[in-house]
Amino acid sequence: MNEAIANQLSWPFREAERVAARLKEKGKTSALFETGYGPSGLPHIGTFGEVARTSWVRRAFTELTGLPSRLLAFSDDMDGLRKVPDNVPNKDMLKAFLGKPLTQVPDPFGTHSSFGAHNNARLRSFLDSFGFDYEFASSSDYYLSGKFDNALLHVLARHDEIVEIIRPTLGPERRATYSPILPIHPRTGIVMQVPIEKTDAQAGTVVWTDPETGVRFETEVTGGSAKLQWKADWAMRWYALDVDYEMSGKDLIDSVKLSSAIVRALGAEPPVCLTYELFLDENGQKISKSKGNGLSVEQWLKYAPPESLAQFMYHAPQRAKKLFFDVIPRAADDYINGVVTARTSADPYGEPAWHIHAGDIPENAGSPIGFTMLLNLASVINADSPEMLWGFIRAYIPDATAEKYPFLAQLIQYAITYNQDFIAPNKKYRAPTELERTGLKDLQARLAAGFDEYPGETAAEKIQNMVYAVGKENKFTPLKAWFDCLYQVLLGQAEGPRFGGFVALYGVDRTIALISTALAREAAAV
């Protein structure tokens, strides 16, 4: 093993070491990583976090051991439809299919063979959009094809033992009826949550009674004629597939504990598990969809690149973190700084950027300018086009082009969007005084007439000198008041960029229009 890796302490490597130890103990030569998805709801920011984090552990495992591995994205699409979701069409149609496996429910969107298939497709396209390396698995496929049969028969043989593991954790009502085995009703197709009256390990069947009709059935547990209740299902999956690693949120701590106990009852060792903390909103309160607090993947990616979201997910998974808008710029800058650090560090394995880029940081990753600075700049010059930002950036970095700094080019787009959505709408434009009206009209007229007569090598310098001339000739005292006027009346802010450079990049015609707007605004107010 590489000494540098052995000595370094980043959490993906620590986790990878645990996986390596498990494999060594079991004599395995490849590792299976799993991430699981509930059937209800669409992929969200937590989904991204879980797959990204698992991928980092997997990559660290590769670096550490050189052994092959797989990442299985497992969808529990055989679960029964419990309630009609709010956010889908054709709700009335769905009512008729309550209780049936999601892969047996028609797709309310009408685009896929079933509701389950629809959600699976959404999940896969979500994961694909980030370029994750994974294999998709459908629970229904596994049940129906018989891949789980051996494990299911094993669960049947240990049925009573498993019941005794779960039973103490249940409320009195459920305690009376609980079984890890949920037969599919042979006539209605509904996933039945009923008392199991008899188990026959030899025949591979369970006996139960339909509570509505009183009809008794003997159902095979194999071949998709039955499925398992959640905790037993998770355990059986670990057992059947020999899963080596799976992480989950702290809301599943008890499930991990119980599923692990079930796996042991089946005679196997549970996988290496990691519990991560959930996200909070900016006030440290829980995130709930009804309140609309927190942040969606779409919102994040509208204002910053995916690398910044990955950076946020990398840091301290076992710590509860506030996830709200203001953390985005910092995450972006942490990433940008991390790229530099990872390139120059003697121990790149400890750097988030190493993990985010799967050990191979592209030549053109990173940015010569921080994101926070770009946001400030975009705000100050009220940027509404990439050209404006490039123009100001070149004052500091003459060779700055999109070709040379493609990541900076992306950041510029994000900064413009940010400015348009958050800064521009909140600008407070002051009405000009009489003196200022005169000065602005003068400036407008001179811009329209041309400014070649003023000293300076460039248009920016000529305009700059003209602006000073206007201020002096109109007797602004102190002269600073003239510039305060330009920023407060034209740009809606206390301070701003050098005005000559601003006009040159913003455009003479647009500046003239900007002045007209300001003058009209004052007139309307009077």
Added chain:
RNA sequence: GAGCCUGUAGCUCAGUGGUAGAGCAUUCGACUUUUAAUCGAAUGGCCGUGGGUUCGACCCCCACCGGGCUCACCA
């Protein structure tokens, strides 16, 4: 009831047993024709409280106090 996270500068937070850190805010300075996203510096800390381990504790252990979250129906 059970479990998890958290308490460090005014604010938001890093901190891997060995000199207490960053960003923002504040103040001062540099640059600029008295206007710039900038640059430099300063200020700011019983690291929640009390014990313990250690040559040495923000860090490890115990107790307590404060702030949150999760699970006890389903997944």
